[in-house]
Amino acid sequence: MIEVKGLVKNYGSTRAVDGVSFTVRRGEILGFLGPNGAGKSTTMKLITGYLRPDAGTAVVNGHDVTRDSLAVRRNLGYLAESAPAYPEMTVGEFLDFIAAMRGYRTPAAKAERIGHVVGLCHLQAVLGQTIETLSKGYKQRVGFAQALLHDPPVLVLDEPTDGLDPNQKNEVRAIIRQLAAAKAVILSTHILEEVDAICNRVIIISRGRVVVDETPEALHARQPGARLDEIFRTLTRGDL
Amino acid sequence: MSQIPPLFQREFLGYFRTPVAYVFLAVFLLASVGLAFFVSQFFKAGNASLEGYFVWHTWLFVFFAPAAGMRLWAEERRSGTLELLFTLPVTPLEAVLAKFLAAWAFLAAGILLSFPLALTAAWLGDPDWGIIAASYCGSILMAGAYLAVCSLMSALTRNQVVGFVLGLFVNLVLVFLGWSVFNGVLAAVFPQAVADLLANFSHTSHFDAFTKGIVDPKDVMFFVSLGGLCLFLNVLALER
Incomplete structure (x- = not known):
């Protein structure tokens, strides 16, 4: 469902993403790991069509992002880092706006989709509250609701559990697990326990390159008995 | 589209979700109508026309167009919502036009709210409605050109204040070029033909005819092309 082929992105003279390739199939939850600045977020932004790659491409549900980025965006739900949303809008107004932008224009169609994600992300209590007054956990859930509103076959989530307390983390993971069966999901994280908790595949990226692409079990098997962060440190030593 | x-x-109602709209409209009306009353001597002039109101618009918009336009793109960049916006299925051209039109409608509302002044002139005397209509059209058209400049400047920065100052500066230059005092200085330095040519690029030179009731296609074309050029560059400035 997601096919990434040789993506390259330069920022000035620094190469942020250097020939990243992988595929994600339906039902897979791909954990995207790497030190800060390794190119995780940039790769995700390239897949969503927000940034234009300098070379290579990504194909999402059959649509090439360099040729038809609008079609890619229709097929994809994206939660950007720290879940940006318009702070002066209420949750209800914001979801109504997203629904209209996603092509649900009649009140009935909007109400149906908004009702669905509000239930899924437990937002009933804050519908009339402005987004700037929400706690971090609620803000993150609003970001989720926004990404899920059009029921996209592909989800790209940039650090979906960052800054949440342990209960909220569990809740977010439960939502992802619940959705994943019918979707292809990429999520980035630097919480290594998250890999064991929900991912069925792991990619470690270091200095813009993929250094590991395997199942969590295979990753553990690299250094039997070692903790995940030790394995991670060995693999990404080049970044230090 | x-x-x-x-x-x-979303953008138009956005002004009213914060105190911005109310402060802006109140101050704009105080300033524009205040100038007409106290400096142009609306009542003492003994003239049933709004000339004393419109004559200040080239100067007023220098400050008020950047105030309305500075947030258009700078705010989206700063708060990260630009990423949200451009991972929705929307083209840069659609986004630029929608935001520009919303801000323009807001400015136009501010201008049209001076209508009690026109009613007062009609009650006290017998104004030429053709001239008043042409002046309102010219003023709104000119506001659009000012605003397009400010929208472009806002897209070049992630800081609203920088956007405001840049918009103010460029518009001020465009006013100065046609201001008789400044043009006299230009004519002393350059040959008259060059000074005249430069004056042609000024808001001032193209607005005067409207306040006399003349709608010259050349003036209309000036504002439309200046606005169009700025919005085109605005789309380019959003390329990532």
Whole structure:
């Protein structure tokens, strides 16, 4: 469902993403790991069509992002880092706006989709509250609701559990697990326990390159008995 | 272009979700009508016309167009919502037009709210409605050109204040070029033909005719092309 082929992105003279390739199939939850600045977020932004790659491409549900980025965006739900949303809008107004932008224009169609994600992300209590007054956990859930509103076959989530307390983390993971069966999901994280908790595949990226692409079990098997962060440190030593 | 209505609506109502709209409209009306009353001597002039109101618009917009336009793109960049916006299925052109039209409608509302002044002139005397209509059209058209400049400047920065100052500066230059005092200085330095040519690029030179009731296609074309050029560059400035 997601096919990434040789993506390259330069920022000035620094190469942020250097020939990243992988595929994600339906039902897979791909954990995207790497030190800060390794190119995780940039790769995700390239897949969503927000940034234009300098070379290579990504194909999402059959649509090439360099040729038809609008079609890619229709097929994809994206939660950007720290879940940006318009702070002066209420949750209800914001979801109504997203629904209209996603092509649900009649009140009935909007109400149906908004009702669905509000239930899924437990937002009933804050519908009339402005987004700037929400706690971090609620803000993150609003970001989720926004990404899920059009029921996209592909989800790209940039650090979906960052800054949440342990209960909220569990809740977010439960939502992802619940959705994943019918979707292809990429999520980035630097919480290594998250890999064991929900991912069925792991990619470690270091200095813009993929250094590991395997199942969590295979990753553990690299250094039997070692903790995940030790394995991670060995693999990404080049970044230090 | 089907994405313009929901974006327009969000942006236009966005002014009213914060105190921005109310402060802006109150101060704009105080300043514009105040100048007409106290400096142009609306009542003492003994003239049933709004000339004393419109004559200040080239100067007023220097400050008020950047105030309305500075947030258009700078705010989206700073708060990260630009990423949200451009991972929705919307083209840069649609987004630029929708945001511009919303801000323009807001400015136009500010201008049209001076209508009690026109009613007062009609009650006290017998104004030429053709001239008043041409002046309102010219003023709104000119406001659009000022605003397009400010929208472009806002897209070049992530800081609203920088956007404001840049918009103010460029518009001030465009006013100065046609201001008789400054043009006299230019004529002393350059040959008269060069000074005249430069004056042609000024808001001032193209607005005067409207306040006399003359709608010259050349003046209309000036504002439309200046606005169009700025919005085109605005789209380019959003390329990532």
